[in-house]
Amino acid sequence: xxxxxxxxxxxxxxxxxxxxxxxxxLRSLQIGDEEALLxxxxxxxxxxxxxxxxxxxxHDEVAAWAEDTDAGRVQSFVAFEDQQLLGYATIExxxxxxxxxxxxxxxxxxxxxxxxxxxxxxxxxxxxxALAADVSKIVAQMTPIQVGARKLFEGLGFEEDAVLSKHxxxxxxxxxxxxxxxxxxxxxxxxxxxxxxxxxxxxxxxRQLCWSCYELEDVExxxx
Numbered sequence: 106x107x108x109x110x111x112x113x114x115x116x117x118x119x120x121x122x123x124x125x126x127x128x129x130x131l132r133s134l135q136i137g138d139e140e141a142l143l144x145x146x147x148x149x150x151x152x153x154x155x156x157x158x159x160x161x162x163x164h165d166e167v168a169a170w171a172e173d174t175d176a177g178r179v180q181s182f183v184a185f186e187d188q189q190l191l192g193y194a195t196i197e198x199x200x201x202x203x204x205x206x207x208x209x210x211x212x213x214x215x216x217x218x219x220x221x222x223x224x225x226x227x228x229x230x231x232x233x234x235a236l237a238a239d240v241s242k243i244v245a246q247m248t249p250i251q252v253g254a255r256k257l258f259e260g261l262g263f264e265e266d267a268v269l270s271k272h273x274x275x276x277x278x279x280x281x282x283x284x285x286x287x288x289x290x291x292x293x294x295x296x297x298x299x300x301x302x303x304x305x306x307x308x309x310x311x312r313q314l315c316w317s318c319y320e321l322e323d324v325e326x327x328x329x
Contacts, residue, residue: 134181
């Protein structure tokens with residue numbers, strides 16, 4: 106299976122990609138994925154579970170998440186290697202009239218699959234989905250100790266919006282700060298060929314293109 110560019114167009118899903126020698130299947134979350142989600146959640150360190158609004162180690166909450174996705178109340182995307190879930194991304198819009206312009210995205214990658222670029226892939230899928238929903242603000246939440254997650258979001262243009270002091274509690278009762286990061290969608294980059302908003306643009310012949318348009322025009326120009 107060939108390696109794939111890290112910017113995935115939602116219209117390409119479901120999709121098989123190769124990252125760091127891992128053959129990964131990307132698709133939307135489906136009813137029937139509950140056991141894989143539970144196994145995934147129970148493998149993760151406690152610190153990585155602190156910022157989650159759903160307890161992904163609890164069967165009832167995982168079942169409710171799958172039902173919400175199936176009903177269209179949440180958008181959820183998963184990455185599998187064989188039968189093992191390696192990561193997921195979700196997009197959830199504000200439910201109140203005065204927060205409908207805000208989307209929260211969450212991304213988590215299994216400890217065994219970090220440093221492959223999978224977090225970037227899943228974040229890109231969630232980012233594109235949030236933009237397609239025509240929101241003006243995208244937010245993400247994490248604790249200060251989740252340095253890798255913070256760097257990933259910062260690298261894509263997210264900025265710290267607020268720090269909520271002692272806002273989350275670990276299983277042992279210890280309180281932790283919660284960092285809220287934001288992305289103003291006016292910052293988004295738009296492909297000059299198709300108009301698609303993406304995380305990364307590639308220059309070609311004086312224009313800034315998304316990966317799909319870059320590949321098409323590169324071939325047309327005789328480079329491939």
